[in-house]
Every structure is written in C-alpha cells, then in structure tokens.
Amino acid sequence: MKNNRRNFLKKGALLGLAGVAGSLIGKEKLNEMENVAKTLADAEKFELPPLPYAFDALEPFIDKQTMEIHYTKHHAGYVNNLNKADLSKINFAVSDAEKCKSIDNSSPMVIRNNLGGHYNHSLFWQLLKPNPDKMENKPQSTIAEAINKHFKSFEEFKKEFGDKAMKVFGSGWCWLIMDGRGNLKITATPNQDNPLMQVVTEQGTPILALDVWEHAYYLKHQNKRADYVADWWSVVNWDKVQESFENR
Numbered sequence: 001m002k003n004n005r006r007n008f009l010k011k012g013a014l015l016g017l018a019g020v021a022g023s024l025i026g027k028e029k030l031n032e033m034e035n036v037a038k039t040l041a042d043a044e045k046f047e048l049p050p051l052p053y054a055f056d057a058l059e060p061f062i063d064k065q066t067m068e069i070h071y072t073k074h075h076a077g078y079v080n081n082l083n084k085a086d087l088s089k090i091n092f093a094v095s096d097a098e099k100c101k102s103i104d105n106s107s108p109m110v111i112r113n114n115l116g117g118h119y120n121h122s123l124f125w126q127l128l129k130p131n132p133d134k135m136e137n138k139p140q141s142t143i144a145e146a147i148n149k150h151f152k153s154f155e156e157f158k159k160e161f162g163d164k165a166m167k168v169f170g171s172g173w174c175w176l177i178m179d180g181r182g183n184l185k186i187t188a189t190p191n192q193d194n195p196l197m198q199v200v201t202e203q204g205t206p207i208l209a210l211d212v213w214e215h216a217y218y219l220k221h222q223n224k225r226a227d228y229v230a231d232w233w234s235v236v237n238w239d240k241v242q243e244s245f246e247n248r
C-alpha cells in the first residue's frame, strides 16, 4: 500500500507540475507529461511476462489446460499478490534475480513467496521447448560436458534429478544449480523458495528448474509425479539451459 501511495504522490506531484506548466506550454505537452508520470508510476510494479509460446505448444507432454491455468491463474496470481504487497523496500533498479538474492529470513513472507513464485515461473517457461520433436531430447555443447563431468553421464544425471524431484515433500521445486565454487548440483527448495535466496541451505545460480507443485501436473498426470517428470524431459529447452549455464 505504501508503494501505491508513494507512486500516487509522485504522480500527483508530477501532474501538479504539469498542470502549472500546461497553462504555459499547452495541452499537447501536458498530455506528454501525464504519460511520463504514468510510466513512472507503473515502472515500480511487477509484470507477468508474455508466455513465449501457445498454451498447447508443449502437447502431448504438458497439456494445454494445465499451461493455461498455470500461467493465467497461478503465475498471474503471484504477480498480482506481489504488487498488492508493500514494495517500498524492493530495489526496482536491479534484476528480479538480484531481488531474489536479497531475500533472507527477515523478509516478509508475502514478498518471499510471491517474488519467488514470479521469478521461478518466469524462468520455468523459458526453459521449456515448444513444438517438441520426436528425437531424443538431450543437452549439447558445454552444458552436456559439464553434466557428464559432474554426474558421469546424462542418464545418471536424469536419474539423480528425477529422484530429487520425487523426494520433494508437498510443494516445491527441483533445480540444477551452479554453486560459488563452480560445481553443478541438484537441489530442491520448498514452496516458492529458490537457490538465489539467502534462506536456502544450498545457494547457487539456477541452470535448470522443475516445478513439482501438483498444479503443474495434476490435471494430466494426477498423482503420478514420476510420469510428469518423464514427460518434462521431452520438453526441456536445452538451448535455453545452455544460455543460463553460459550466463551464470
């Protein structure tokens, strides 16, 4: 609420200024200044990023209805709830990843949960590949080499990652991260926490993310999380994973 009030005051001050100036500089300039004021007010808010493909683009592995609800209700919900929270202590000058890094045990739960929910889903959508083909989906390039080095083989890595995903009790996420020493690790976080936050035991940069909340799979896979994980491997976007690995 404070943030809204701050934006309101900021906007009010600018509009007041524009009003005075408007009588001197004319209607057109006034409209222009009003637009600037509106842009400033909107800038300090979170936005639902566009989904980079259609809801049915991951069929038959992840179904259209799940994607539609997941994006338009769940992800949008995190963004809306985040914008309703007191954002006065959020640094909007930095990236969402940097904002996550500032989350510690003293952070308000409403910010921790909804910022995490927003960041995690924004990343998750990017790491899924639309229009999956029939060919075996596996990593190439340097991420493939790093996986082989740290986990012996891609098959071993898949097994270990799948085991970790199965062991997440209740709602949470499974991750491939790179820690501060340059090691690839498979980790899990509860709820909407993520490896960037100071609240997790194993911090690092997310390279690959898997949402294992039931809302991510229940409509199609019901209680069979293992089937969902198996399907998810077919739609992992390894080119994007490679990018997150290079930009870590």
Ligand code: MN3
Pocket: 070, 074, 121, 211, 213, 215, 216
């Ligand atoms: Mn989700």
